[in-house]
Structures are given as structure tokens and as C-alpha cells.
Amino acid sequence: MKRRNLTSGFFMILLTVLLLSTFKIQVFAQTTPKVSIVSLEHSPFINGDKNEFYISAKNYTGQVQYQLFYIQESVMKDWKLINNVDMVNGWTNPIDAQAPMIVDIKNLNLKADKYRFSIRVRRVGVKGLNKNKYGDYDDAYPLHFEVVKNAKIELNGSMEIGKTQLSQEDILTINGVENTPLEVDYKLHLFDVKNSKWLTNLTDYNMNVNYNLKNIPEGTYIADIWAKNNESQNKYDGFKLKVITINNTTIKVASLNLNKIASSLIVGGTDNLIAMDEPSKDIRWTSSSPEIAKVDNTGKITAISAGTAIITVISSDGNKTATCKVTVTNELTAKQIFGKYGDAVVSVEVSDENHKLIANGSGFIVNSNGIVVTNFHVIKDCSYANVTLQNGTKYEVKSVLNYNQKQDIAILQLSNSTNLNIVKLGDSNTMEIGDNVVAIGSPEGYENSLSTGIISGINRKSDRGNDFQTTASISHGSSGGALFNVYGDIIGITYAGYDLAGDIGFVIPINEVNPLLNSSNEKTLMEIKNKMTSKPIPENKYKYFPLLSDVPMPTNASYYKTSLSPDGTHIFYFYSVLLLPDNFVKDYYSLLKNNGWVLYKKNTDSNKEPLVYLIKEEKLIAIGVIENDFVIYGSIR
Incomplete structure (x- = not known):
């Protein structure tokens, strides 16, 4: 009997230890965040595109911070810490673990190559389980992706989604990506952030996506749109991501107002309307006369022609509206x-x-x-x-x-x-x-x-x-x-x-x-001024003076005018020299000697600038510098 009691007690103790161990393991699993990444299978990214992906943390409900490193595989020097202005030692601001955080890598200017990322996560206010020189952390996730030189299509810009705050009664509408040609088709996938689960291939490739959300549970999702040129044989040519929220009831809007009720524009002018009190950005804009004033999905008005148009904004639930009267004129005021x-x-x-x-x-x-x-x-x-x-x-x-x-x-x-x-x-x-x-x-x-x-x-x-x-x-x-x-x-x-x-x-x-x-x-x-101030040279006094053809062109100089001296006794040829070397006159003197000119004498002018006189047959010239111009001049006979 005692033996049975001892045996029974032993099994009870063993069972208690196992239960406690199991409980500790379960608590450990629930309280340690793990990195979850969206769009991994979408590599490659495109060189020069506005590349981005999203991260979140699973198995945890508190706030977390992330730290990111990357390295270019072909270089393989050192890991680089991404430390933007809003980070401290590379750690992001605290964020709810299951809230998607965008990782914007366009500012890294990644060139075409293969890359590795290391993404670390830690709980806010709790010491991490691991530690290195960059601090303590709970979990790290390795990410490999490739950046290619170009793609079949351009995907810069945001997806044109009709709404980002939706209910299960709504249709998710995606009309494409800005700056993308019309021959591009699109395909929809959703990533369930809370459950880290993909809902893939929700639509086939089509020019426009219209997806009924009635069977999608409420929560936060990342709409993942694949884009492909309709002639492409690839699985996709590019992708874009957008965070959306789905609720199981329609969001009711209490009030809706605009920042102005009237706007006066000239043809070609623009103005920006802002919807006030609207709890989301999922509003629609219309114009009563788009041929007079059109409005885009951000509330920007563009004046097209003279007349009056009414711009209307409609709330996300369709129950509230606000208007602005736009008057367009052709004429501008002086102001x-x-x-x-x-x-x-x-x-x-x-x-x-x-x-x-x-x-x-x-x-x-x-x-x-x-x-x-x-x-x-x-x-x-x-x-x-x-x-x-x-x-x-x-x-x-x-x-x-x-x-x-x-x-x-x-x-x-x-x-x-x-x-x-x-x-x-x-x-x-x-x-x-x-x-x-x-x-x-x-x-x-x-x-x-x-x-x-x-x-x-x-x-x-x-x-x-x-x-x-x-x-x-x-x-x-x-x-x-x-x-x-x-x-x-x-x-x-x-x-x-x-x-x-x-x-x-x-x-x-x-x-x-x-x-x-x-x-x-x-x-x-200076050339225009000299031309305006130069005196004309009398033709009858020209014949005894050497013409330009008699005098070789100075090297690195350009002729720009001929003028008469104030007393009418000398004629000047002016040459412009951008940077006058110290030996310029000496070198030109040598050039003249090689062309039959003989040294007559050396002297200085009234400004004590050196002059060199040369003769050839009956012709006499002098060469020198006036300010920064090289000048050839001689007597009129």
C-alpha cells in the first residue's frame, strides 16, 4: 500500500514538472517576437525603382523595435547598419508588433547585384535574449534578394487603390500603378499581417482589379499587386505593396467639410482641396464640369477652360458630401x-x-x-x-x-x-x-x-x-x-x-x-564695346600699311578688330588672348622672323610696356600688349 502511494506520488510530481515545463515553453513562445517579412518571393527588385517591403513581428502582442543591416555580396566587406534620422543606433521607433512597418530601401541607391539583409527585433523595455556589439535583441531574420538593372515595365509611384479603409461589403479596386503604360496587367494577393499568412492568386491578371472582400476576415492586410506586361512570359515583371484595413462593418462618417468653399483660378492654374473631419483618406472626388475644372484623387484641381464647376468630395461611407465652387477665367490680374x-x-x-x-x-x-x-x-x-x-x-x-x-x-x-x-x-x-x-x-x-x-x-x-x-x-x-x-x-x-x-x-x-x-x-x-568705340580707317591711307595677310596669326589668339589711333597716325590690329603667357611677345617675334620680318629696334610705350619694331620691305610694324589684348600696329604713310 505504501509502495503504491509512493509510486503514485512520484508520477504526480513528474506530471507536475512536465506541465510546468510545458507552460514555461508556451509562455516563452508567446512572449518572444519573431520577424515576419512580406514580399520575399518578389525578388528581384529593380535598380532605380522606389523599392520597399514590409516587416512585422509575430508571436508577440506588445511593442517592438527593429534594427537592419545589409551587405552587397559581390563586395563582401562589412555589414552596413541602416541608421536613418529617425533612428537611434539603428533602432526604429517603437511600434506595435503586428503592425506592418515599411522598409524603404530606395535611399540606399542599391546597384544591380545580390544582397543580404539581417533584420533584428527586440521587445521594448525588456532585455533581449541575445547580444552583440550593436546591443541586445530577441530574434534575427536573414533575407536574401537581388537587384536587377531594368525591368519590362516601370513601377515607380503608388498603386491607385480606391480605398485603404474598407469593409467586407466593399470592392477592392486597383486601377494600376502611376507612370505605367496601359498594356500592363495586374494580379492581386493579400498578406494577413496578424496571422502571417498569404492569400494568393485572388485574381487573374487583368488591366483592372475589382475584388469582392465579403469572404476576407477583418484585419490589417498588405495588398500585394503583381504587374506584368501583357506580352511578357514572366511570372511577373514587378510588384507594389499597400497596407489596407478591412472591417466587418461599414465605417460611418460623422461629418465632412472642405478647407475652402470657393476657388478662383486662371486657365492652367491649380489649387488643392483638403477634406476635413474625414477619418480616412478613402474619399472620392468628382467635378460637375471636368471640361472646365478637373480634380484628381488627391483633391488637386486643374483649371481647363473659362467657366464654373462644382467640385464634390464624397465620404468613404458614401453618406456625406462637401462642395467647392471653382471659377475659371482666362485673364490674369496684375497681382x-x-x-x-x-x-x-x-x-x-x-x-x-x-x-x-x-x-x-x-x-x-x-x-x-x-x-x-x-x-x-x-x-x-x-x-x-x-x-x-x-x-x-x-x-x-x-x-x-x-x-x-x-x-x-x-x-x-x-x-x-x-x-x-x-x-x-x-x-x-x-x-x-x-x-x-x-x-x-x-x-x-x-x-x-x-x-x-x-x-x-x-x-x-x-x-x-x-x-x-x-x-x-x-x-x-x-x-x-x-x-x-x-x-x-x-x-x-x-x-x-x-x-x-x-x-x-x-x-x-x-x-x-x-x-x-x-x-x-x-x-x-568687350568686343561689342570696342566695335562701338573704334574709328573707321580711311581707305586712302590703307595702302602703305600691311594687311592682315602680311602678318602671321598669333598662336592661341583671335583677331577681333582693326582701329585707327586718336591722332590718325597709326593703325591697330587687336587680338584677344584669354590667358597671356609671359613669353607671348617673344614667341610671336620668332614667328615673324620666320616669315621675313627683320628686327628694327626695341623700345617701350608710354606705359613702359615693351614694344618690338620690325620691318619688311617698305612696311614697319610694332608688336606689344595693351591691357590683356595683344596688339600689332604700325605707321600710316
Whole structure:
């Protein structure tokens, strides 16, 4: 009897130990998070695409953090810790274990190759089961994937899903991926985040996906859309992911309002509407007259033509609406023109060879790489020039691409300028007397000044040609400025006005500019100045002086003008040399000797610059340097 009691007690103890062990194992399994990853089988990723995947933690209900490392297999140097600005020592912010967290790898700029990722997870506020130099953690998951150079289709952008907050009464609609051609078909899969389970092949490949959710349990899912060119033989050519929530009842919306009830736009303008009080982003937008104003699925309005349209937003449950009245006009106000194009009108400052400011004018940018239109008389006498944008940024004028002195037009090229705002050129032939206009320029140096008026005359004869007359204010400094029509198009260049009559100004029709923009006669400001200031050479005094054909061309120099000395006794050939070497004159002297010129004497000019005189038959020349120009000159007989 005692033996039986002892045996019975022993088995009871053994059973208790086993139960306790089992309980500990079960508790251990439930309280330790394991990494769960979505889209593993979707490798390869595409080089340059907005690649991403999702991770979550299973077997745990608290909050967790993740730490990610990666290595490029062909390099195999060191593991790299992903440490974005919102991380501490590579650990993400705390998140619910079963909530999907996006792993955005586009900023890693991964090149075509094979990669390995190591994704670690730890419980928040609990010491991890494992530890290394990067800290303690509970679980690690190895991930292998490949990045390929290109794909059959482009998949940049987000899927166009009608809703992300859905009920089992809804249809999950996917219309494709932004920037993807129409010949691409799509296929739907869902990943059950809570249960770490795939619901695959829910649809066949089709141009549009419409899937009834009545048999899908409520919860959080990742909609996994495969994309394939309809001519492709591949299983898929790319994929995109989107988190959605499915509820077993329809979400009721209490109220819905917009951030504005009215909007005024010009043709081509845009505005953004924001739905207020709506608990989700699953709303629909419609326009009563899309030919006047259309709206996209984010609430962005685009004005198409003049008229009125009503934009309506519909709540996710279909029970609430809000509206905005949109009025579209063709004409711009002066304020709208200034706001849209004011930063494309510039102030022009010109200076002499000593960089002393001698005048100022205006101009406007017609090409984002720094091509500026102004008046020729603004820049004709200067050695240097720069322009100032509305925001204060300055650019030097590199060259004059083209000009017409009689028409008083110059086309400037700025140095080191890209992505500048530009004006839009109109058709000056459409202007009539009485049309409203807006002038922007820098009168008297007051940058970006605005004035309004009308076209008060057309075909006004002047020394330069046919002009517009305007009542818009034009004064000193306005030269080269922009005259806009009510549609925001440039229709003229302001260039002259009467000081005592502020409502009489003159404008060059913009159509005269087009031929100069479409051709080239590039020169430096210095070349134009020298041409303007050079005296003509009398033909009857030419014959005894060596022509250019008698004198060899200096190496690394370019001829740009011939001029007469102020006293009329010498003639000059000017050559431009960008970087004048110390031995330039000596080397050219050797070149002249090889061409039959004989040394006559050496001397210095009034500035103590060295001169070398040479003769050939009856001809006498001297060679030297004036400032940075190499000069050949000789006596007139």
C-alpha cells in the first residue's frame, strides 16, 4: 500500500514538472517576437525603382523595435547598419508588433547585384535574449534578394487603390500603378499581417482589379499587386505593396467639410482641396464640369477652360458630401502676373573696365539656362554686366549671344545658371489699341516695379522701327523690361518714355526678338564695346600699311578688330588672348622672323610696356600688349 502511494506520488510530481515545463515553453513562445517579412518571393527588385517591403513581428502582442543591416555580396566587406534620422543606433521607433512597418530601401541607391539583409527585433523595455556589439535583441531574420538593372515595365509611384479603409461589403479596386503604360496587367494577393499568412492568386491578371472582400476576415492586410506586361512570359515583371484595413462593418462618417468653399483660378492654374473631419483618406472626388475644372484623387484641381464647376468630395461611407465652387477665367490680374513671372524679370547693372557702375536697366529670362532679353543700348558701352533676380541672386553676363543695334535688342547669356524661372513669349501681332498691359522692370534702379496701363498706340514710327505706345509707366532703368498682356504672355520690351509725360512709353514688339533667338552671333561685351568705340580707317591711307595677310596669326589668339589711333597716325590690329603667357611677345617675334620680318629696334610705350619694331620691305610694324589684348600696329604713310 505504501509502495503504491509512493509510486503514485512520484508520477504526480513528474506530471507536475512536465506541465510546468510545458507552460514555461508556451509562455516563452508567446512572449518572444519573431520577424515576419512580406514580399520575399518578389525578388528581384529593380535598380532605380522606389523599392520597399514590409516587416512585422509575430508571436508577440506588445511593442517592438527593429534594427537592419545589409551587405552587397559581390563586395563582401562589412555589414552596413541602416541608421536613418529617425533612428537611434539603428533602432526604429517603437511600434506595435503586428503592425506592418515599411522598409524603404530606395535611399540606399542599391546597384544591380545580390544582397543580404539581417533584420533584428527586440521587445521594448525588456532585455533581449541575445547580444552583440550593436546591443541586445530577441530574434534575427536573414533575407536574401537581388537587384536587377531594368525591368519590362516601370513601377515607380503608388498603386491607385480606391480605398485603404474598407469593409467586407466593399470592392477592392486597383486601377494600376502611376507612370505605367496601359498594356500592363495586374494580379492581386493579400498578406494577413496578424496571422502571417498569404492569400494568393485572388485574381487573374487583368488591366483592372475589382475584388469582392465579403469572404476576407477583418484585419490589417498588405495588398500585394503583381504587374506584368501583357506580352511578357514572366511570372511577373514587378510588384507594389499597400497596407489596407478591412472591417466587418461599414465605417460611418460623422461629418465632412472642405478647407475652402470657393476657388478662383486662371486657365492652367491649380489649387488643392483638403477634406476635413474625414477619418480616412478613402474619399472620392468628382467635378460637375471636368471640361472646365478637373480634380484628381488627391483633391488637386486643374483649371481647363473659362467657366464654373462644382467640385464634390464624397465620404468613404458614401453618406456625406462637401462642395467647392471653382471659377475659371482666362485673364490674369496684375497681382497674379507679378506672382507668376516677377522672378523671371531681372535688374541689369553694367560697368566699365574698372568695374565702376555706369548704368542700370532691366531684362527678362526666356530660357532656364540663363538666356536674357534686354535692350542693346543698355549694354553697348560696358565692359562688364551682371543681373540680379528678385530673390537677390546675382549672375555675371558671360556673353552676348546675338544683338541688333538698330532694333535695340540684345540676347545675353548668363554664367553658371540653370533651372531659372522663365517668362512665356506671346504674339505681339494680336495686340490692339485699348488692350490692358502690365509692365515689370527696374525704373531708377527700383527692382521689380510693377505698373499697369493700356496699349495706347500701335505702329508708332521711330528710328528703330515700329513701336507700341503704352500708358504703363516707363522711365530710366525700365529699358529692357517686360510688357505682359492679360494672359501673362510677354508682348514687348519696354525701352523709352517721356520724362515729362509719364503715360507715354514705347515698346518693342516681342515678335522682333524671335529671329535673334533662333540664330547666333556670339560676342563678348568687350568686343561689342570696342566695335562701338573704334574709328573707321580711311581707305586712302590703307595702302602703305600691311594687311592682315602680311602678318602671321598669333598662336592661341583671335583677331577681333582693326582701329585707327586718336591722332590718325597709326593703325591697330587687336587680338584677344584669354590667358597671356609671359613669353607671348617673344614667341610671336620668332614667328615673324620666320616669315621675313627683320628686327628694327626695341623700345617701350608710354606705359613702359615693351614694344618690338620690325620691318619688311617698305612696311614697319610694332608688336606689344595693351591691357590683356595683344596688339600689332604700325605707321600710316
